[in-house]
Amino acid sequence: MKSEPDVFSIDELARRGRAGWDGVRNYQARNFLRAMKKGDLALFYHSNAAPPGAAGVMEVVREAYPDGSETWSQVDVRFVEKLPRFLSLEELRGMPELKGMVLFARSRLSVQPVTPGQWKAILGAARRHAPRF
DNA sequence: GCCAACGTTGGC
DNA sequence: GCCAACGTTGGC
Numbered sequence: 001m002k003s004e005p006d007v008f009s010i011d012e013l014a015r016r017g018r019a020g021w022d023g024v025r026n027y028q029a030r031n032f033l034r035a036m037k038k039g040d041l042a043l044f045y046h047s048n049a050a051p052p053g054a055a056g057v058m059e060v061v062r063e064a065y066p067d068g069s070e071t072w073s074q075v076d077v078r079f080v081e082k083l084p085r086f087l088s089l090e091e092l093r094g095m096p097e098l099k100g101m102v103l104f105a106r107s108r109l110s111v112q113p114v115t116p117g118q119w120k121a122i123l124g125a126a127r128r129h130a131p132r133f
Numbered sequence: 134g135c136c137a138a139c140g141t142t143g144g145c
Numbered sequence: 146g147c148c149a150a151c152g153t154t155g156g157c
Contacts, residue, residue, distance in 0.1 A: 106139090
């Protein structure tokens with residue numbers, strides 16, 4: 001799930017704990033929103049950023065409901081974690097396990113599916129190469 | 134800020 | 146139903 005960090009970032013979600021994911025105005029993205037189940041995990045992706053990339057993990061805590069309009073929907077999410085290490089789009093592109101990921105093929109879709117294999121690869125890379133303190 | 138890709142709108 | 150015009154997204 002993409003957000004421009006200037007508008008709403010992973011740090012802001014961490015502060016608030018929970019947020020409504022609204023403003024989706026694309027039918028395909030909306031349909032993916034509507035397919036989400038309570039308890040599903042989602043990546044928080046910073047778009048239109050320098051650099052863009054995967055920043056954190058969140059959990060769906062309320063399934064899709066009308067956002068005030070007839071047409072569009074939102075879900076509620078809660079903060080789970082910031083990735084131990086930010087994974088830039090450039091790095092994601094370079095990961096062989098992520099070949100064919102929707103993120104690269106349909107770059108303008110703001111809500112999109114991640115396969116279990118892709119999920120493991122991303123979380124694994126963020127943990128494996130995380131700085132130790 | 135630019136611009137390519139993509140989605141939506143509306144005249145015909 | 147086609148397609149040009151227009152708006153939005155998002156990488157760079």
